[in-house]
Amino acid sequence: MYCWLCGDCLEFERMSLMSSTMPPFIRDNQEWKDEWEKYSRVETYPRRRFSIDAQDSDIDFEFSCAQEWTFFYRAIVLNKEHSNKFHIPKEYRLSGIAYIPGGRTVYHRLLAPCDPKAACLGAGEPDSKTLQLYPIRHPFSDKYNYPEDDGWDHLEGYVIHSRCWNLIDHALGKKIASSRLESIAAALRDQWDGIIASEACGGKSGSVGFSKFRDHHSLFNNDIENRRDPFFIQELDILAWEAEQLVLLARDRASGLEDHNDDDLTSSNSTVFRLFKYKVPLEIKYLIADHLSLADTRRMLMAFGDTFDVNFWKWRVPSELLFEFKDDLKDSSSSSDGNDSNGGKMFAWDYVAAEIERRGVLSWPGVKNRRRILNMLNPVVESVLGAVSVENEPEVDDQSHEPLYHMLP
Known part of the structure; x- marks a missing residue:
């Protein structure tokens, strides 16, 4: 599974939150360590999966484990059909932060908090506070085999590293970023359509050039030192x-x-x-x-x-x-x-x-990774701000920042 902004993978390996192995991010917070110790001492059957309810701001720091940031994601969620079950209107919305080893379910479905300010640090539970969605397939991803009708197929989402969303939020400002999710999703798709169609990518999915291009972006085939946290340094x-x-x-x-x-x-x-x-x-x-x-x-x-x-x-x-x-x-x-x-x-x-x-x-590795992702973000920012300008809806945000219009050196 790949991020719709940076094109990097969201996971290195399949991890289970029912094992005795402590997730690396737990080491960075004493309260989380205490929760893990309580969890590891309790024997239940079936084995309960480890989880901590938190706020998105609770992970606003650089993890001691260099690649740990890649496991945390958000989704720009589209409800294709009005659902009385979830009371979600037919529109785009931003999910909270989830941890992909605990967010995966069967049939490639993902769990993510409904509240954009919430974070599920560990394994999510399919309840009223949690969205179950199918990730919209990134061009680098293999084809997903979705069941034809399981009662959840109206929820889809563009999956993005939570840190990549931090960069989007920073570049556009919180107000525009939260209110222009459809424009952001469209700009991301258009950008990747252009990348896949380019000569550098081989021109089409499945070609040798495409595979090499995908491997160039993939975390599996790059030195992790060049893929450090791009936001919190x-x-x-x-x-x-x-x-x-x-x-x-x-x-x-x-x-x-x-x-x-x-x-x-x-x-x-x-x-x-x-x-x-x-x-x-x-x-x-x-x-x-x-x-x-x-x-x-x-x-x-x-x-x-x-x-x-x-x-x-x-x-x-x-x-x-x-x-x-x-x-x-x-x-x-x-x-x-x-x-x-x-x-x-x-x-x-x-x-x-x-x-x-x-x-x-x-x-510095984190700075180099930030430069790479910001260069990919620039066209998205221009597209979204262009849509705002065309609609003649000035949206002033005290927390917004000057967008990045030029390729960084």
Whole structure:
């Protein structure tokens, strides 16, 4: 089974939630560990399958097991016939998050929470809070053998990694993403129809070229290090935190200087800094910076006691890709009091730009995977926003973000 956005597989192997093997994600939360220990100690017949009811936000972190994110999915669900049994109107809706080793049932049916804000961490149960649906076949998937009539065939769904949905939600904004599910589903199908028909894919399903193209996308045939979590990247969160702390530290130092007299400000070090500042024109420093790494440029400016315009550093931060430095984080010059109007955090742009280069952030596996998926998402975003524009229905979302119109490097 393959994701309708990124084209990667949703599972590595068939797993049973009735075995004694702990699902890897359990290790990341002590409460989940406690629940697993209780479950493993209780002997029942037939053996109950392990499950935890949670909220979708409960898994908003990078799992310690690199591939674990690929097991969590959502579905854009279509009710083809009005069902009094489920009281679901004939329209598209977004399911909650489910765990595919526990979400599978017989005949390729999937279980997923009805509530988009819910998450079933483990094995789902076919009850009033759970949808049973057939996944709409992705071009990479084998043909499913559905029963002709089992009472559930009116529910179908486009299955997507939950992390891939996070990227869709981020690019479109929560309001548009939740209200334009039909447009999103149509754009995803159109994109894959175009991919399958392309020469790069071999032109048709079943051809040798098609098989090679599918294998290129498949998690089974790629190094897992290149398929890390594309949305929650712990190293980026750490970098953002470090940059925020630098701003707070600089603020504390600045307030401390106000208590010093003029003699303190004319120390030998300050005199040296001022001497350098007036002897080397700013234009020359920019020319020197062209031949230095960003880290060395930052150190040079510290030695000169000078700074570059904040845009010098901001232009070197690919915020379309590293959106942790675009959504809420603003530089301290964004307002007169040093705080941005939206209450976002502040951070040192020079530190961020220098560390992105020094640490090789753009080569991190999670960042590379994010770039790959965002490049596939760009046409979908353009299609959906185009449909909104044609219908002349401006939908302003305070949480929406500028869409990604250009292919990322």
